[in-house]
Amino acid sequence: MPTIVLIGGGTAGHVTPNIALLPALRDAGYDVYYIGTRDGIEQELIAREGIPFHAVPAGKLRRYLDWQNFTDLARIKFGFLKSLLILARIRPDIVFSKGGFVTPPIIWAAWLLGIPVVCHESDLTPGLANKLSFPFAKRVCYAFAETAKYLPAGKAVHTGIPVRAELANGDAQKGRDLCAFKSEKSIILIMGGSLGSRAINAAVRAALPDLLVEYQICHLCGQGNLDSALEQTEGYAQFEYVTDDLPHLFAATDYIVSRAGATALFELLSLQKPALLIPLSPASQSRRSDRECRSFSKCRL
The missing domain is CATH 3.40.50.2000 (Glycogen Phosphorylase B;)
Incomplete structure (x- = not known):
């Protein structure tokens, strides 16, 4: 059975598109896991779907001076190390990232382990977390046609955003x-x-x-x-x-x-x-x- 790890968190916008993919993934026979933060909304939303959830530490990536930058760098390091352990144990065939500051360390860990990564960019221009992730991704899906010019050549695929059918x-x-x-x-x-x-x-x-x-x-x-x-x-x-x-x-x-x-x-x-x-x-x-x-x-x- 093929295995996929879904990642993304912080807000519902980084989680609900992953949930929208679940029916198709299950129909295709995928074994699905999720990695996110313990304190984000993703743990609550994913618990309702009956998917194994793994929490990793996450630090916010800021582009301004703040004392929390120092503590968050440590959290990013620990998140990366824990992601290595989780992914090495699950050994998925692919990782799909919906974004959020929790995702870069997980993507770096997947790349180091040789696991293919697909990223998704919802916004018109990529945010910092995705910019740090794109070099390690095999493909980058995007929502708006105008976004293509901001994405790595040869990786971009225009898909829109998955929407939950039950809505x-x-x-x-x-x-x-x-x-x-x-x-x-x-x-x-x-x-x-x-x-x-x-x-x-x-x-x-x-x-x-x-x-x-x-x-x-x-x-x-x-x-x-x-x-x-x-x-x-x-x-x-x-x-x-x-x-x-x-x-x-x-x-x-x-x-x-x-x-x-x-x-x-x-x-x-x-x-x-x-x-x-x-x-x-x-x-x-x-x-x-x-x-x-x-x-x-x-x-x-």
Whole structure:
């Protein structure tokens, strides 16, 4: 039986495309393993899929002065050494990387062991983690046609981003029940990414009195961002993060307001839901995401 190791983490955008590949990998007879961080969202998401999960230390790769650079360099070193041990034990036929700062040490370890690596770049221009990984990869898949000029010649393959098929199979009534919505008003689903967005959360909650006149609001606000003062607000439902029930919320929703992460763009386009997209902040590489938004003219409100 062929074996594949999937890697990626930090945010859901680095994990859910891997999950989208699982049905095809299983149909092809692959034995699947996952390597990520212990503290990232990937461990929780992958646990639901029944896949063996291995955690490695990871350090963030910063391009600015910060005292954590010193401690994180040690974490990167230990992550590399632990990845060597894990991969030597599993001996996969291939490693597929969806990105995130956890991935470079794993890819370096795979290269040292002679294991082929395929990387995936979701964004319009590659981030630092992928730039450090590309020299060790056999192939580099990418989402946007314009990205090809930033990638190594002879390695690039235009694939788009894998989207979970189950997102289109939700039950609208289940979605309304999850939110305890009883009115016939239209529903707006507001998503700030898997980690949430303080700016979006604050703007939504400040505008609630006006929004609730015409709409019901389903708000995915990120871990630790629930507002207890709004728990009994009629027509407003808030969740930190939703996994299995997300297809039902999508089915119940009339409009979507979302951060413009690359994975979210492809998922929303596949659903053909009217959407208002919010470019990421400068700290989240907004220049890149702004260009990605303009590439998706069908995603509009």
